Amino acid sequence: MQALIVQNQHDKTIDSLTIANIEKPTPAADQVLIKVHAAGLNPVDYKVVEGGVAAWTYPHSLGLDLAGEIVAIGDHVTGWQVGDRVSGHGDLTKNGCFAEYVTAPTYQLAKIPDKVSYETAASLLCGALTAYTAVERKPNLTNVKTVLIHAGAGGVGSIAIQLAKLHGWQVFTTVSTNKIKYVQQLHPDAIIDYRKEDVSARVKELTANNGVDLIINTVGKVEAEQDLNRLAYNGTLVTIVDVPEIDATQMFNRGLSIDVVNLGGAHLSDNPSQKADLGKMNQEMLQLVADGKINPLIEKVLPFTEIKKGLQLIKDHQVIGKLVVKVN
Ligand SMILES: NC(=O)c1ccc[n+]([C@@H]2O[C@H](COP(=O)([O-])OP(=O)(O)OC[C@H]3O[C@@H](n4cnc5c(N)ncnc54)[C@H](OP(=O)(O)O)[C@@H]3O)[C@@H](O)[C@H]2O)c1
Numbered sequence: 442m443q444a445l446i447v448q449n450q451h452d453k454t455i456d457s458l459t460i461a462n463i464e465k466p467t468p469a470a471d472q473v474l475i476k477v478h479a480a481g482l483n484p485v486d487y488k489v490v491e492g493g494v495a496a497w498t499y500p501h502s503l504g505l506d507l508a509g510e511i512v513a514i515g516d517h518v519t520g521w522q523v524g525d526r527v528s529g530h531g532d533l534t535k536n537g538c539f540a541e542y543v544t545a546p547t548y549q550l551a552k553i554p555d556k557v558s559y560e561t562a563a564s565l566l567c568g569a570l571t572a573y574t575a576v577e578r579k580p581n582l583t584n585v586k587t588v589l590i591h592a593g594a595g596g597v598g599s600i601a602i603q604l605a606k607l608h609g610w611q612v613f614t615t616v617s618t619n620k621i622k623y624v625q626q627l628h629p630d631a632i633i634d635y636r637k638e639d640v641s642a643r644v645k646e647l648t649a650n651n652g653v654d655l656i657i658n659t660v661g662k663v664e665a666e667q668d669l670n671r672l673a674y675n676g677t678l679v680t681i682v683d684v685p686e687i688d689a690t691q692m693f694n695r696g697l698s699i700d701v702v703n704l705g706g707a708h709l710s711d712n713p714s715q716k717a718d719l720g721k722m723n724q725e726m727l728q729l730v731a732d733g734k735i736n737p738l739i740e741k742v743l744p745f746t747e748i749k750k751g752l753q754l755i756k757d758h759q760v761i762g763k764l765v766v767k768v769n
Pocket residue numbers: 483484485488567568571591592593594595596597598615616617618620635659660664680681682702703704705755758
């Protein structure tokens with residue numbers, strides 16, 4: 442079968458990736474074999490190439506976000522049938538879905554509702570499930586009325602804004618100038634141009650000096666350290682890229698919390714309920730889209746031969762919205 446592969450451990454660039462013929466996989470007892478119809482592209486896809494993953498065997502086929510059709514079932518699998526339309530966010534230590542076929546354990550899968558296409562399902566995994574975890578799973582939402590979501594035009598931020606609006610919160614978001622128009626379609630209550638404006642001053646102004654109750658940080662450590670000063674009393678920072686240095690006195694005095702999201706960590710957690718939550722969150726997200734409550738914001742569907750081009754565009758920050766690849 443055809444797959445986009447990392448040939449060996451010395452291949453550390455997007456350019457070094459190749460499409461090659463590799464052996465079609467066979468499902469283990471707790472796995473299904475999926476004919477891949479569509480795959481989602483994410484920043485993590487090129488980051489793992491550049492960083493390397495010790496657990497990989499070579500050739501390694503890339504790709505985490507899959508949507509396709511079950512074509513074979515392992516001996517111990519129950520509740521799933523050949524012909525089921527499924528999607529799932531894969532384990533980055535295993536061979537992935539930039540390939541005609543992929544095997545997957547069933548805990549990560551969800552059944553795609555009839556009115557949702559393979560392309561849409563593939564777009565709702567890494568970014569959308571991270572946003573879902575950051576909004577619906579990690580923070581205590583009891584006292585949340587205001588939220589600051591960084592990088593509102595990004596894969597994670599754009600879904601987080603929509604989930605936050607469904608809660609009825611006041612939503613503030615940071616973007617650079619050329620993404621303001623795009624993010625307006627999500628109707629945040631305030632858009633902060635982080636390259637031109639003082640984000641902390643704007644947050645103070647928007648909250649009558651109180652700070653925000655919740656911050657979703659999708660950009661990194663430096664911003665996360667500033668975010669701690671932007672939180673209201675009892676506020677929570679959810680961080681998905683890095684963990685800030687903390688001032689224990691400030692954290693204690695102001696009753697602050699930090700939640701860390703590592704979506705793919707669930708695969709390696711050895712915790713059956715955390716693993717199963719990947720499939721559960723996926724099902725819930727698919728339903729929100731089927732019900733018309735969340736817009737997946739697909740920017741473009743690329744042919745399989747253009748995955749490298751798509752990854753380069755993501756790396757160069759040239760993409761607004763989700764890139765999806767049609768595989769079969
Ligand atoms: N922990 C996890 O489980 C997990 C899961 C998924 C993703 N991630 C990581 O989370 C990050 C975001 O993912 P994504 O899919 O949303 O990426 P994305 O779609 O590429 O969006 C990231 C955007 O952040 C913006 N940005 C950079 N610095 C900023 C700042 N200081 N303030 C506001 N915006 C800023 C950039 O837009 P501008 O052009 O406006 O600068 C960039 O396009 C990536 O690093 C990804 O690897 C982590």
